[in-house]
Amino acid sequence: MAMQLRVTDGAITNRVLANLQGNLTRVGNLQEQLSSGKQISRPSDSPTGTVSAMQLRGESRAVQQYTRNASDGLGWLGVIDTALTSSLSQTGKVRELVLQGMSAGTASTPDAREALAAEVENLRKSLIGVANTKYLDRPVFGGTTTGERAFDGNGQFVGDTGTVMRTVGDNSKVQVDANGATVFGANGADSQLFTVLESITNNLRGSNTAGLDADLQNLDVAIGTIKTNLADVGARYNRIETSRTAADDRLLNVKSKLSEIEDIDLPNTIMQMQLQQTAYQAALQATAKVIQPSLMDFLR
Amino acid sequence: MASTFSGITTALSSLYAQRRALDVAGQNIANANTEGYTRQRVQMTSASGNTMPTMWSTSDGIGNGVAISDIRRTRDEFLEGRGREERANISYLSNQKQQFVTIENTFAEPSDTALQHQLGELWGAFGDVANNPNDRAIRTALIQQGNTVVDGVHSAYNALGAQWKANRDQADALATEVNTLAKNIAQLNTTIQRATAAGLPVNEMADQRDVQLMKLSELTGATASIQADGTAAVYLGGSGLVQGVTAREIRMTGADRLQNQTGDPANSVAVRWADSGTPAQVGGTLASIQDTLVTTIPKYANQLDGVAANLANTVNTLHAGGYGLDGVTGRAFFTGTTAESIKVAIDNPEFVAASSTAGTFDAANADALADLATTPGGAGETYAVMIANLGVEAQSVDRRQAIQAVVTQDTDAARESFAGVNLDEEMTQLITYQRGYEAASRVLNAVDEMLDVLINRMAV
Numbered sequence: 076m077a078m079q080l081r082v083t084d085g086a087i088t089n090r091v092l093a094n095l096q097g098n099l100t101r102v103g104n105l106q107e108q109l110s111s112g113k114q115i116s117r118p119s120d121s122p123t124g125t126v127s128a129m130q131l132r133g134e135s136r137a138v139q140q141y142t143r144n145a146s147d148g149l150g151w152l153g154v155i156d157t158a159l160t161s162s163l164s165q166t167g168k169v170r171e172l173v174l175q176g177m178s179a180g181t182a183s184t185p186d187a188r189e190a191l192a193a194e195v196e197n198l199r200k201s202l203i204g205v206a207n208t209k210y211l212d213r214p215v216f217g218g219t220t221t222g223e224r225a226f227d228g229n230g231q232f233v234g235d236t237g238t239v240m241r242t243v244g245d246n247s248k249v250q251v252d253a254n255g256a257t258v259f260g261a262n263g264a265d266s267q268l269f270t271v272l273e274s275i276t277n278n279l280r281g282s283n284t285a286g287l288d289a290d291l292q293n294l295d296v297a298i299g300t301i302k303t304n305l306a307d308v309g310a311r312y313n314r315i316e317t318s319r320t321a322a323d324d325r326l327l328n329v330k331s332k333l334s335e336i337e338d339i340d341l342p343n344t345i346m347q348m349q350l351q352q353t354a355y356q357a358a359l360q361a362t363a364k365v366i367q368p369s370l371m372d373f374l375r
Numbered sequence: 376m377a378s379t380f381s382g383i384t385t386a387l388s389s390l391y392a393q394r395r396a397l398d399v400a401g402q403n404i405a406n407a408n409t410e411g412y413t414r415q416r417v418q419m420t421s422a423s424g425n426t427m428p429t430m431w432s433t434s435d436g437i438g439n440g441v442a443i444s445d446i447r448r449t450r451d452e453f454l455e456g457r458g459r460e461e462r463a464n465i466s467y468l469s470n471q472k473q474q475f476v477t478i479e480n481t482f483a484e485p486s487d488t489a490l491q492h493q494l495g496e497l498w499g500a501f502g503d504v505a506n507n508p509n510d511r512a513i514r515t516a517l518i519q520q521g522n523t524v525v526d527g528v529h530s531a532y533n534a535l536g537a538q539w540k541a542n543r544d545q546a547d548a549l550a551t552e553v554n555t556l557a558k559n560i561a562q563l564n565t566t567i568q569r570a571t572a573a574g575l576p577v578n579e580m581a582d583q584r585d586v587q588l589m590k591l592s593e594l595t596g597a598t599a600s601i602q603a604d605g606t607a608a609v610y611l612g613g614s615g616l617v618q619g620v621t622a623r624e625i626r627m628t629g630a631d632r633l634q635n636q637t638g639d640p641a642n643s644v645a646v647r648w649a650d651s652g653t654p655a656q657v658g659g660t661l662a663s664i665q666d667t668l669v670t671t672i673p674k675y676a677n678q679l680d681g682v683a684a685n686l687a688n689t690v691n692t693l694h695a696g697g698y699g700l701d702g703v704t705g706r707a708f709f710t711g712t713t714a715e716s717i718k719v720a721i722d723n724p725e726f727v728a729a730s731s732t733a734g735t736f737d738a739a740n741a742d743a744l745a746d747l748a749t750t751p752g753g754a755g756e757t758y759a760v761m762i763a764n765l766g767v768e769a770q771s772v773d774r775r776q777a778i779q780a781v782v783t784q785d786t787d788a789a790r791e792s793f794a795g796v797n798l799d800e801e802m803t804q805l806i807t808y809q810r811g812y813e814a815a816s817r818v819l820n821a822v823d824e825m826l827d828v829l830i831n832r833m834a835v
Contacts, residue, residue, distance in 0.1 A: 081792045081793065082792060083795035083797040084795070084796070084797060085407070085791045089784070089791060093784050115485060117769070118479055118485075118762050118765050118770075119769035119770040119772075119773055120766075121766070123763075125485050126763045129485050129762060133494075133748065133755055134749075136492075136499060137498070137748045139499070140498070140499045140748070143503070144502060147507075211509075211510070219735035219736045220736065221509070221735060237732065237735050239737075241505075241506065242502070242505070242745065248742070337485065369799055370798065370799040370802040370803065371798065371802060374802065
């Protein structure tokens with residue numbers, strides 16, 4: 076028997092069904108993309124895209140952490156800045172009092188000197204309080220101490236020399252504390268602020284002009300140190316702020332890149348959806364037309 | 376000169392033949408939608424007169440009507456063979472595709488919830504501890520985040536294990552199904568062999584056997600060839616599964632859970648011949664399941680182990696170098712180095728080794744741990760490489776499956792075109808035979824009238 080080119084109802088049905096299935100699958104894929112807004116929903120959709128998306132997500136998380144670290148760092152430095160500014164104004168006040176005591180000299184009454192001494196003593200206490208300023212329960216001048224205070228009641232530094240660092244970018248770590256021993260002078264040093272203040276009180280009470288002279292010099296050294304540190308703190312504050320801005324920019328960048336890789340092109344996808352739906356409807360109509368008539372419809 | 380009544384016999388033979396042909400057309404129409412049915416064709420042969428002329432029996436050269444010599448099954452064995460092969464291929468690839476979809480769902484990347492995100496949160500938690508080493512709540516949150524990561528790894532591993540187990544069970548069920556199919560085919564072989572010997576038609580039985588053969592090919596990639604005696608010989612990778620009236624059996628052997636499926640070939644999952652115990656070479660669905668059990672799932676389970684080991688090692692190395700709030704050093708953050716066994720080793724927030732020096736709030740160590748987020752070669756990278764591999768492999772299976780689907784569809788269409796029933800054609804045949812029957816009746820009528828004239832109206 077010669078091989079005829081036959082077409083059977085079964086063959087038509089199978090093929091039509093396969094085509095309709097194919098159409099419907101494409102509609103389904105597009106619908107999934109439209110409803111999820113993502114063109115990559117599983118690694119096989121785009122292996123390279125998936126890896127990029129994962130890397131970008133990781134980067135985004137890291138950058139977000141940098142922003143958090145920076146905010147925390149800014150908190151520390153802001154508190155330190157306020158504390159140092161306050162310290163400067165109070166030490167300035169002490170300096171005035173010392174000058175006042177020196178200018179009156181031995182001529183002033185013991186009561187007047189006692190008043191000056193008392194005021195300096197108060198300022199000293201207040202300054203020790205400032206030097207024990209805390210941020211989130213940690214003394215900001217205490218280094219990495221686990222203790223409650225950076226300075227004890229006698230004005231002795233009880234913190235440690237550890238530094239508090241914040242990571243604000245890839246391999247970018249900034250110190251966010253100021254060490255009490257550096258800012259207010261090391262224990263035993265002549266120019267240690269609280270030692271100087273104590274000496275001033277004693278010399279005022281004892282009317283020791285020569286002693287006050289030496290105290291004034293030491294006080295100026297201490298004030299100078301605080302000023303230097305304040306400038307340093309300001310510089311570090313700026314550095315972190317710059318890093319944070321950079322991190323924010325990078326986050327935006329990472330997110331837009333991620334969106335480029337993952338998200339669908341909405342107008343394009345809607346357009347494709349329309350086309351696919353039209354194709355599906357056409358296939359349905361063609362199927363309805365092809366399957367219906369047969370020889371049986373025309374016999375008798 | 377032929378017999379006076381030979382015309383009646385001729386007409387009768389036609390009536391018989393046309394009716395038989397009508398029946399066959401009816402059978403074809405009845406089975407237009409029967410799976411595996413092959414259309415049948417009536418082979419009519421005109422009955423000749425005397426085939427051996429002798430001196431005393433003469434012939435007028437006109438035959439004695441029509442006879443049905445055969446009712447043929449229109450089947451192309453070559454197309455059938457190709458059909459079986461392509462169906463085996465598509466079964467393999469479709470099952471592979473399904474397996475990869477499941478594995479991809481297990482890892483659910485890329486997303487804002489899956490393991491990669493959890494790892495990111497862990498590094499962030501270390502960063503938070505670095506910011507506030509004195510805060511026990513934040514340390515506790517870190518330990519919880521560690522547990523979340525561990526849970527993520529466990530659930531991925533368990534999902535792989537569950538998929539493995541489901542496949543292992545299915546493999547056993549399939550082996551049983553294969554054995555049943557082989558037995559059925561051997562039985563049909565027996566019946567067909569006997570019927571053929573007795574000259575009885577075997578068309579419907581052959582159809583049934585073809586359906587079973589196709590199913591067997593889809594499951595195992597079996598090939599078949601029809602022998603001279605009408606039996607089908609079935610082979611699995613060159614070894615006979617069904618020979619004549621006897622069928623062999625296969626069975627699944629080896630590991631019964633993912634943990635036991637190791638590189639050791641002695642306990643590796645395999646399809647084996649039940650009688651000899653030697654491995655059977657299979658294709659189709661069973662091969663896909665075997666590959667999934669032996670290669671695919673263990674591979675991703677191993678890679679997940681790699682991620683867990685990397686995570687445990689990198690974190691532990693740094694963590695052991697730091698000091699907890701209690702001043703103790705050398706503690707591991709994780710125990711276990713596999714996806715199944717990894718656990719957070721500490722439960723006391725004070726034990727988190729955030730400090731690089733004892734007895735301080737120096738959080739340098741926590742900071743270093745947070746830096747693992749961007750350290751090359753870390754757990755995150757190992758995991759991303761694994762997901763990339765998975766994506767490439769799944770995509771390749773997807774594409775191969777799509778191509779094979781078209782090929783299979785074409786082969787199926789060709790087979791169906793050749794063997795399937797076309798209703799228009801059958802209707803035409805129906806009319807042809809109907810008219811043939813009517814015409815044969817007319818012949819009978821004419822002969823009858825002629826004889827009526829001869830017998831009743833002549834003489835007298």
